[in-house]
Structures are given as structure tokens and as C-alpha cells.
Amino acid sequence: MLTVGTDLRSTIVGIFRNASLVQTRQFSSCEALQLVEMEDSFQLGQVLARQMILIVISGAELRVLFKIHFNNSESDRLRRIKFRTPITDERIAAAKTLDYMKELTNQVCGRICRIFQRNDLVLGMCIPLSMHGFYELYTDYTLDDGKLKKFGDAWKINGDFGSLVCTSYVEIMEPTAVTNLQYVDEEVSNDDDELEFL
Amino acid sequence: MSQNNELLACYKVLSMLETASDNTETMLDNMPGVVVVLNQNLQVIRANQEFVKLSGRDMETVLGFKFVNLFSSENADILQRQFALLKNGRQFNKRIDFELEITLADEKKTTRQFYWQASLVSFKKGAEGDLISISGKDLSELYQSEMKLKNIFSNLPLGMLMIDEKGKVKEVLSQFSEVLFDRNELVGLSFSKLVEEAENGADRFIVEGLSNLSNCFGQSKNNYDNVEKTFPKKIAITDSHSTHTKWLSINYQPILKLNRIDGFILLIEDVTETEQAKKEIERVSVLERQILTVYEAAIRDPLSGLYTRLFMKDSVKSLIGNFHRDSIEELAVLMMDIDHFKSINDTYGHKVGDTVISEIGRIILKCVRETDIAIRYGGEEFLIILPSNMSNMTSARIVAERIREDVANYKLTLASGEEVAVTISGGAASCGKGENIDLVIERADGYLYQAKRSGRNRIITEGDSEAAK
DSSP states (O other), rough: OOOSSHHHHHHHHHHHHHHHHHHHHHHHHHOOEEEOOOOOTTTTTOOOEEEEEEEEEEEESEEEEEEEEEEEHHHHHHHHOOOOOOOHHHHHHHHHHHHHHHHHHHHHHHHHHHHHHHHTTOOOEEOOOOGGGGGGOOOOOOOSSSEEEEEEEEEEETTTTTEEEEEEEHHHHHHHTTTTOOOOOOOSHHHHHHOOOO | OOOHHHHHHHHHHHHHHHHHHHHHHHHHHTTTTEEEEEEEEEEEEEEHHHHHHTTTTOTTTTOOOBBBSOOOOHHHHHHHHHHHHHHHHTOOOOOEEEEEEEOSSSSSOOOOEEEEEEEEOOOOBBBBBSEEEEEEEEOOOHHHHHHHHHHHHSSSSSSEEEOOOOSSSSEEEOHHHHHHHHOOTTTTTTTHHHHHHHSSOOOOOHHHHHHHHHHTEEEBGGGGHHHHHHHHHEEEOTTTOOOOEEEEEEEEEEEEEEEEEEEEEEEEEHHHHHHHHHHHHHHHHHHHHHHHHHHHHHHOOOTTTTBBBHHHHHOOOOHHHHHTSSSSSSEEEEEEETTHHHHHHHHHHHHHHHHHHHHHHHHHHHHTTTTTTEEEEESSSEEEEEEESHHHHHHHHHHHHHHHHHHHHHEEOOOOOOOEOEEEEEEEEOOOOOOOHHHHHHHHHHHHHHHHHTTSOOEETTTTTTTTT
């Protein structure tokens, strides 16, 4: 079981980080992936890569804006770990990579949703939306405003392929509903859960 | 609307937004010229293809590229100052325009001149700080064309000056202008004064004309043609050593703004050689006229008005040439001599003798045709060459008889009232093809001798068995 923090922020951030790493490993069939902290100079809101995939996870208790920032060349290398057939046409390769990254982001967010579901928090998620990485400028990362608890986070997933950057921004509307949040992921859950996928 | 429909609508809208965003970004990527957005550290956070090419990177690695790295250290300082000006006060409607050269990261360190426009992006101050949007236009080709044009102008042997409303030289468009006026610097000088000094005091018309030039400014083009006539078109200037006069031709090209004269471009050409050539042509022409007069005097006997023997050589040679080439069918030679001319001289004096020769010359000229050549062959001897298309002797006889008759009918009245009668005799011979003219003259002279011996005042032609009167 992956460790997560004890306070609410650390727990939620931990869930996102671990879910992203585990799901990326699983989706890419690449075990040699590492979760790496951002550089000290980094600030949320900075442009991180040429592309990004965005998904909104939302429920009555909280709202999450989850993004994976990537460059095509690196994510294409990641895709090829599993799908080795080379694609000669550049445009098709780019479209395939984009679809691949959308699916990865979708799977990571799906995993996050399932973890929250185990904590009796039912969240919905939108379809993945691809955008130019430059639009990260427009992301709202404002912190607590007194009414809502808000926080953001960013981390890297590094491997031989290069690097992906994940960012999340959480707005908690019902703090009491998430106070006792437990990190229970699928790897440590019982086999029944696994069977659901089989 | 059911939940499924809502989801579907949502999906459609998002797909549409995604496509729209993608298309917009592609358009931005392919925009002509350089487009780049910098963060507060002057690092690239968005760039189009042109900039990517310029930076020698690709679309992914260009992110975070330090914009100032495109510039030499001196130009990077200038750039930083420009950006500091822009950020000063955070005025989002402020734009700065400047030209600055970039240095490419290739081996040759190629430089290219760019025209830049930079402005602050109106945006909340986020993690990237104040954003600067920059567009750049490559002026290298324009500069190269300009340089080429400048070189052409510089090397043209033509002065080109731009004159302002005060009649002063505003801009020197060709370096040759300074050479023409023998000056190191022309800008700011009054063109009128320049001409005045160069001419060592220009005449009144030049000064007035140049003053009209200044008065034209702001005037309508419609009135220009009349004023333009007063502008000096040619001036003569003396170099600083006062050894050489240079002729300059000036062409005035008005620069119009809303049909009003806003400036002048003066095209100045050194026409010294043309002027010298003109003078040379004039000199040669005078010389030619003089030579012609001398020649005329040499070939024309002043007393009789007939040609001299000197002319005979050339003219007869040409005539014989034509004759031998069959341009002339027949040719006859008529030799005439005044009867008893010596006694006229002896009796009445040489002055009367000269008058007789003069009058007979006039009669001969009156009787011959334009094609005939009448020559004063000796003192009182006349030779007439008669080309003809009819029987040579018929033609010669007609002319000879007419002269003889006219001379016989002529009476010279002296101051004393006395009348002097004169007669003339002649002999004519026909010239055969290829025959030597001297032999023909000799034969004609023989017939003349026969005419004299037969009693004078008569003509004997070749073939005549008897003298004809």
C-alpha cells in the first residue's frame, strides 16, 4: 500500500499522486516509472508542456480539476512501450498519441473516482479534453477563500520515455464529508474488486 | 432532456471546443512572421513555427527558451531596456516598436535584422508573471534590397538630392552628389547658395529660378509646369582649384502629397563631356565652312566665275569615271578662246580685258547646263566638258554656237562711250570610251586652232570637214 499524508490535503494529494502513478504503470505496461517532485522554483499555473489533457471530477462534496501535461515526443515513446508497431505517418502518430493520453488521463481519473467511491463519495467525471499546454495560464489556482477549501498540486512521472506532469486543483465544498477519507486503492482491495474488471 | 442527452450535448460541445481550440492554435503556429509570448523571466511559453525555426529548436523544446539568447550581448541589453520600458507602469495598451538584429546559433553566427512589436498581455498576474507578446518581422531581405539600392545609387554617376521647403538639401541620395559639388557634406546647405558659390556668383536668372523652387512648396501641381520653366536646367561650376569648368544638368522631380508639392528630388548629371563635344562640333563646323570657302576660292576663278584647272582635276576625273561606268552615254570637250584678246588688252588696258573675261564667263555660265563643267583653262581660254545623252557633237555644237553667238552679240561699252566688240572661237572633240582626257583636250585644241585659222568667230567640231559658223 502506498503511503499518504495524515491531514486532509495530504490524503487527497496522496490519492491523486498514487492513482496517477499506479494507473500509468498499469496502462503503459511500464513498471520503471517514478513519481518525482517539481523543481523548487515551480509555481502552479506555469506552462508545463506543449499539450495537456483535462478532466473535471465533480460531486456535491468536492470538485477536482485534473490535468496531465505532456509533449508529444515523450508520450509517443510511452505509448510505444505497449504498442510497438511504428506509425510512419506523423499526423496519425500524433492523433494516436493524443488518444492514448486522453485514455490514460481518463483511466487515472476513473481510478481516483473509484477510490472516492470506496469512501462513499460518488463523483462524476467529464470526458477528457485536450488543449494546448499554454492554456495552463488560465487555470485558477486561488487558495482558500474562507468559504471553500482549495488547494493545488503538481508532480512528475518520470521514466525512460521522459516525463509527464500531473496537476490537480481541488475545491472542497463539504469538508466534513471528506474528513475521514481513507486511501484504499485497487491493488490492496480484495479480489472481488479485481474480478469486476475481468 | 434526459441525462444521456445532456451528457451527449456536453460531449458534443467539448469536442467542438477542442476542435476550435486546436484549429486556433494551428493558425497561430502557422502565422507569418515571428510570434512569441514570454513570461516574466523572458522565457518562451508560446511560439509559432517561424520562431521555432529561428531558435533552432522544436515546438516542445522551445518552451522555456530564453528569448534574449537570440541576441548578441549588446542587443540583449537593448532588448532588456525595451522590456523594462514596457513593463514600467504595467500599461496594457502600450506597445513598443523597435528594430533589433538577432544572431542565429549557426556556425557563421548569421545576423538578421528584425522589426519587433511588443506589448504587455492584458492578463491576471499569474505564476508566469507579466506576459509579453511579441511579433517580429524579418527585414533582412528588405535591408539587403535597400543596401543593393544604396549601392546602385552610390555608384551611379548621377547626383541625387532631396530638397526641403527652405530650399536646403534634406537628404543626399547618391554619394556622387558630393563629388559633383566638390564638397564633403551637402545636407543642410542651401541649394541656391551651393550653386551660387560653385558658379562663383550665379547669374540673376539662376538665382531667381532657384528662389522659385522654394516658392513651389505647398503649391498645386497644376501651376507647376509654368514655374518649372524658370528653374535653371544647366549650370557651369568651377572646381576649388578654379582650373576646370564643370557643366551640370539639373532635372527637378517634384514629390507630391495630396496633389501639392511637398519636396523635390534633384537629379544632377555631369554633362561636361557633352558640352565639350558640342563645342568641338561647333568648332569643326566653323572650320569646315572656312575650308569650304578656301576650297571654293581655289576652284572658282574670281574673274570669270568659272571653275579653275584645280577643280578640273577632281571633277573631270569623276565625270570620266561615270562615263566609263556607262552612267553617261556621251562626253564632249569644247575648247574656246577669245579672239584677239591680246590686242584688247593692249588697246584698252588690262582692266577692260578683265571685264571682257568676266562677261564671257557670265555668258558661258548662262549657256551651259548644270551638268556641264565650265573651266577657265588659261588666260583667255575656256574648256567646257559636256556630258550628254544625245549625240555628243550635236550637243557640243548647240552649246558652243550659243556661246559664240552671245559673245558676238555682246558689246562692251567703255566710259568714253566707245563700244568694244569681242568674238570667240571654239573646237570640240568627242571622248571615246576609255580614252585619255588629255588626248581629247589636245584634239579639241586642234579644232580650235583650225577655227582660228579659218577666220575666227567660229566653231569646229570633230567630224566637221568644213568650219561651221
